[in-house]
Amino acid sequence: MSDAIPLARPEPTAAVLRCEGLRVGYGGTPLLPPIDVEVRAGEFWAVVGRNGSGKSTWFRTLLGLQPPVGGRIVWPSGDPRISYVPQRTGFDDLYPILARHVVAMGIDRGWSFLRPSLLRESPEVGRALGAVGAGDLADRTFRSLSEGQKQRVLLARLVVSGARLVLLDEPTAAMDVVAEAESLRMLDELRRRYGMATIVVSHYLGVARDFADRVILLDRDEQEVVVGTPREVFEHAAFRSRYGEPEDLLFHG
Amino acid sequence: MGEPAPSWAEFASAFELFRDPIVCGVLAGVVLGYLGVFVVLRRMVFVTAAISQSAGLGVALAFYAQIHLGQETAHPVAGALALSVLATLLFAAQPERLRVSRESLLGLAYVAAGAAAVIVGDRITQESHDISAILFGTAVLVRPEDLRAVLGVGLFVTAVHLWWHRGFLFAAFDPDGARVHGLPVRLLDTVLWLLVALEVSVTTRALGALPVFAFAVLPAMAALMASGGLRGAFPLAALLGGIAGGAGYVLAYFLSTPVGATQVVVAASLVLLALPVRAVRGRA
Structure with a gap:
């Protein structure tokens, strides 16, 4: 091919x-x-x-x-x-974490987690999910997604990580x-x-x-x-x- | 014929007696409920038991130092904190280097601290027969200084948790990804468990080991089962923990049952109530 x-x-x-x-x-x-x-x-x-x-x-x-x-x-x-996508077995299915929150993790580097943003969500997250055709997965829990959908969410995380x-x-x-x-x-x-x-x-x-x-x-x-x-x-x-x-x-x- | 059940009027008229332990139970339930979400998700539920035992040993050592070594300044709360922190540092170390699981280190801390507390306690209980009442508090009556400690430490632990929340969560959910992004994963882990140790040691001193263990596990279980997402699970676990602490005390008064055990039963009932919610939510 x-x-x-x-x-x-x-x-x-x-x-x-x-x-x-x-x-x-x-x-x-x-x-x-x-x-x-x-x-x-x-x-x-x-x-x-x-x-x-x-x-x-x-x-x-x-x-x-x-x-x-x-x-x-x-x-x-x-x-x-750098950003990293580990093997999918590295994620624990106990965590009922939403797809958009997994993407949002990509924004933090070093000590930036200390900057308060508990109630605000970056618009980049929605844009990144849209860019990988996963906008409709934002409010689903990561663990409930298929392998292909999880991969899209992790690719969106790469996008927001810059x-x-x-x-x-x-x-x-x-x-x-x-x-x-x-x-x-x-x-x-x-x-x-x-x-x-x-x-x-x-x-x-x-x-x-x-x-x-x-x-x-x-x-x-x-x-x-x-x-x-x-x-x-x-x-x-x-x-x-x-x-x-x-x-x-x-x-x- | 037993005594007639107490009435609400009697409860209200004597409320001053119950206020401190109820406030203490609610505060402990709220903060431990919140922390419990991390405890359950990290599969470390026995961390609470190990820290409680270590805190008990710290209290015993402080009393021993006062009675036998003439160290008047050895304060039981300071002893509880010191030994809790030591135990935490033990299992926050990298157990994989020793080729053992973290769970086994928890077991070691639990059983060694428990045994040592009994041995040391044996040297300080000339008057009392109940070593556990000396080492651990009881949820029935709470000393004012214990209430102040529970309030102060609870506020501190909550403030740090809300501030560092994103870091704790990233490091827990995807530790390698967090390391690659430059987050101080080991430090985050250590601080997380030190905060749990701090809260567990002061609440164990005030309320006793059994309800503290229950507050750090059961409300979080119920919240994780009932909640649709992680962000909702934290406030829900705090709310359920507060309910278990407060309602458990009131229920114990009316049913004339032991307070700590009743608080545990209420917390366990909340898990049962969460089951149908989980069933409705399906696989989400």
Whole structure:
């Protein structure tokens, strides 16, 4: 499905993130070779690799949830304005929290929660829900939504966060095929509209093939880090040794 | 033939006697009801029990210091607060580093503090046979200084909670997302539980462990079942907690039943009343 590859790529602009010889791991032991990448505004990155390949470790290091083992992460603008969509299993269904309140959380950063706004609701929340076609979900509880609807609400949260870089961990897990395709199209549209650099971890290789500008393959067992366009990575020996040459990944034309 | 049931006229004429414990029960119910929403959502209902026991140990240590060590300034409320804070810091630490669950640390705090309080209490109860009456208050009569403490701490805890509410909620619902947004998640967690410890220790000292445990769990359960959203659950839990505290006392007077236990029964009845509301609301 070559025509699914977006034709109109955003012009590469300012770098929002650089990993310089970044080593990720635990307890001072690196899991992977040094990682050198530069992520630019509006770019869509897909992170591929099998279970235990180091994807989550790299992700958590970028997010600041664990320290690097070596090298460094550089935020060229000086302000790592990141937002994150965790796996849906990370949310506890005990909370009867409304969708619009989940979106509103995206506005707070640092100590801004101390600014009183208990009774006032930002108009940005309604606008963001509208932008992802979820205006009618505003007053539903988050837990009562389908996986696809939850994803829309979390995308609206990304929009209000004003993030320069967004990271999504398996955003389409537990979705049916239709909801998955719809979610990814929406994510692609949002990053174009708002110029957000987007990094997505996914088991679904179609994300890399159909949407990504750049792909990073992580392989802890073979100690490989491969970075390139989707075609470059899919044709790389390290990728083929792991995934073979599945017919549906071939690029035509 | 038992004694005839007391009348409203008798209740009204002697209201001065009941005013302080009723006010205390209502205040404790309101504040603990509100905090209870976090306690229930964080799956930490035994936090209250562990803090109560620790507060009891603090009181016992303060009395011990007064009687046996000549420390006249060792105040029971200060002892209760100090040990509650220590217990809170224990389970607010990162239990995953010890490869145990937070629940097990709660169990440790509960049982170790309970046992230590009995041992220390044994050294200070030459006159009294009822150690629990010394360590914990009773909801029947409330000392004026306890009422002042419940009022002051209740106002302080409520004010901080209303101010920091968004931070507490973001850190609880989506801790990783909150960390990525730069919120001080560990500090928020620690402050949340310290405020719970503060409220539980002063209310336990005034009312006793049983109603305090009930106020911190049952009104929040009922409110979460009956309410359509989280924002409504907080005021509803506070209201139901206040009802349990106040109505429980009045009911105990008319039925001649123990006050603390009656307050618990009223709170539990509110959970039962919330069941049909939940059923009507369906899966929302």
